[in-house]
Amino acid sequence: MPRVFSGIQPTGSLHLGNLLGAVRNWVHEQDQADSFYCVVDLHALTVPAAPGAVGSQTLELATTLLACGLDPARCTLFVQSHVPQHTSLGWILQCTTGFGELRRMTQFKEKSLGQDSVSAGLFTYPALQAADILLYDTDSVPVGEDQRQHIELTRDVAERFNSRYGETFVIPQAAVPTAGARVMDLQEPDRKMSKSSSTDAGIVGLDDPPESVVKKFKRAVTDSLGEVRYDPDAQPGVSNLLSILGAATNRAPESVAAEYTMYGPLKSDAGEAVVELLRPIQSQLAEFRSDPAAVAVALRTGADKAESVAAEVLERAERHIGLLPRR
Numbered sequence: 187m188p189r190v191f192s193g194i195q196p197t198g199s200l201h202l203g204n205l206l207g208a209v210r211n212w213v214h215e216q217d218q219a220d221s222f223y224c225v226v227d228l229h230a231l232t233v234p235a236a237p238g239a240v241g242s243q244t245l246e247l248a249t250t251l252l253a254c255g256l257d258p259a260r261c262t263l264f265v266q267s268h269v270p271q272h273t274s275l276g277w278i279l280q281c282t283t284g285f286g287e288l289r290r291m292t293q294f295k296e297k298s299l300g301q302d303s304v305s306a307g308l309f310t311y312p313a314l315q316a317a318d319i320l321l322y323d324t325d326s327v328p329v330g331e332d333q334r335q336h337i338e339l340t341r342d343v344a345e346r347f348n349s350r351y352g353e354t355f356v357i358p359q360a361a362v363p364t365a366g367a368r369v370m371d372l373q374e375p376d377r378k379m380s381k382s383s384s385t386d387a388g389i390v391g392l393d394d395p396p397e398s399v400v401k402k403f404k405r406a407v408t409d410s411l412g413e414v415r416y417d418p419d420a421q422p423g424v425s426n427l428l429s430i431l432g433a434a435t436n437r438a439p440e441s442v443a444a445e446y447t448m449y450g451p452l453k454s455d456a457g458e459a460v461v462e463l464l465r466p467i468q469s470q471l472a473e474f475r476s477d478p479a480a481v482a483v484a485l486r487t488g489a490d491k492a493e494s495v496a497a498e499v500l501e502r503a504e505r506h507i508g509l510l511p512r513r
């Protein structure tokens with residue numbers, strides 16, 4: 187089975203875009219690959235946060251991922267800081283990555299723009315991400331389009347390390363989902379639904395109560411063309427509703443479009459479909475929230491499984507570099 191690895195930052199709660207664009211695929215992939223999913227809490231430290239916030243957000247995200255259907259018996263779900271090999275290999279890869287390479291990363295440029303203080307960690311972030319991936323002999327990394335550059339860098343760094351020190355790392359590939367799984371903001375359908383959106387009305391949270399989901403869809407921005415076609419350029423709002431309704435009911439947006447002539451019914455059906463999609467997740471979420479000990483056990487199991495793989499790969503890298511072994 188191919189080895190799959192992906193990471194998700196514990197910043198802000200999950201929304202419909204995360205579910206349809208990423209997490210749902212992870213849940214399906216559990217049985218088709220040997221999958222590792224990591225809550226990357228150390229990456230979250232690259233930007234300032236209140237003391238204690240990262241731990242509670244990590245727990246909340248892990249709880250939500252379990253509620254969405256990641257099953258510790260079928261995948262390895264763990265917290266990055268629980269597996270110390272990530273920082274060890276992260277340092278080694280900082281020393282394998284060029285300053286100039288890191289300076290070209292668009293995520294760094296975007297995140298540092300206009301900030302009066304930027305941590306060194308924000309700059310070296312992609313080297314830690316490369317360590318995350320390479321520690322697991324990963325074949326495939328399911329990520330959004332915005333992460334493609336980081337995966338390319340990971341490949342370059344792995345190849346450089348291998349040619350410098352001998353065959354050590356598996357060269358991973360990005361697996362970017364094809365368009366359609368991209369959920370746009372309900373208020374600004376030209377931009378991706380995102381944690382950093384300005385309005386709450388444009389984002390559907392996974393624990394939004396049904397009334398609020400329905401209301402957000404009723405108020406979704408459409409257009410004045412008065413026809414229902416799947417054409418994301420000409421009709422971004424309507425097409426977003428079609429692709430959400432399609433994704434929630436496992437149909438192609440074009441075939442959903444054929445069933446509607448008016449916006450009102452499309453909005454209310456999309457809202458209802460999302461309520462149904464979220465219903466089992468919300469009930470699981472309530473159960474896991476009432477049993478944090480079960481979440482802790484799942485994460486400990488995940489960390490143990492992850493560490494057994496990561497320790498071997500780190501040891502291989504250290505041996506190939508020729509660090510003096512501790513005896």
Ligand code: TRP
Pocket residue numbers: 191192193194195226229314315318319327328329333336
């Ligand atoms: N940088 C990724 C993001 O911002 C998160 C991430 C960290 C990640 N390590 C990873 C994604 C390893 C894939 C693989 O979304």
